[in-house]
Amino acid sequence: MPRNIWSGAISFGLVTVPISVASATEDHSIRFHQYHLEDMGRVRVRKYCELEDREIDQGEIGKGYQLTKEQVIPISDEELRDLPLPTAKAIEIVAFVPLDSVDPLKIGEGYYLAPSGQVAAKPYKLLRMALARSSKVAVAKYAWGGRERLGLLRVREDVIVLHAMRWPDEVRSPEELLPPQVELSDEEINGALALMDSMTREDLEGEEFQDSYTEALSQIIEAKREDREPPKLEEPESKPGQIVDLMAALNESVQQARASRGEDAEVHELPKKAAKKQPAKKTATKKTTKKVAAKKTAGRRPRSA
DSSP, X not given: OOOEEEEEEXXXXXXXXEEEEEESOOOOOOOXXXXXXXXXXXXXXXXXETTTTEEOOGGGOOEEEEOSSSOEEEEOHHHHHTXXXXXXXXXXXXXXXXXXXXXXXXXXXXXXXXXXXXXXXXXXHHHHHXXXXXXXXXXEEEEETTEEEEEEEEEETTEEEEEEEOOGGGSOOOGGGOOOOOXXXXXXXXXXXXXXXXXXXXXXXXXXXXXXXXXXHHHHXXXXXXXXXOOOOOOOSSOXXXXXOHHHHHHHHHHHHHHHTTSOOOOOOOOOOOOOOOOHHHHHHHHHHHHXXXXXXXXXXXXXX
């Protein structure tokens, strides 16, 4: 069972819902320590006081804000916990919006909100059902870890989930990263849509959604533990190169995507740019000229000698 990391309440107008918070995700990454390569001795980071020139333990360490080079303002955990903010004790809902209106770039890690005790069961269910029926999400403010945050509340199965959100001024503008202006044909866009269609899935289950990096690290660690040669990286059949013919690359990608899913690999050629033809008016003009010339020839009478 996940450990509770915060307790408080959801403030929904005049309705209060006591809740406890637990992390909704797990990190299965392989962690490394630092070692001295010569003798494999563990390298550790020491807590060291510059003024007293000695190592100190965790109990002697606190937080502080450097006001100037010479002056530091100490801030205790109790002062952070008792900040004069309504959001220090509650997740305060300030608005309800459609989920599509929220930029995914602003959405961060997720937490499960569980009702705290029998008294919270009814208002918790009320908020959960209201969110589900409205097809909206709640935007809230809350204060954790020494700062006030913006959050998003939504329903996942039968539980309310809180997602940490970034403030609008924390999202950088992509203006400087925009690519140069290029022209795309309708055929190229339709080719990309055909590739998207061939790669569309109903869910995110399957081998392609597994953590291959962690699995490969585990194989290396196990091989070295048994004094075996670690597995070698398999060279890809085709190396990525510079795209010369975009339509050909799209067509081949569609075939590979369908073949990887066990579907019929036969794919009709994606539409190519039609060859340029002579304007119809010019052709018609030539035909008309020939007909007129023929009529003139037929209408002439032979001159008398």
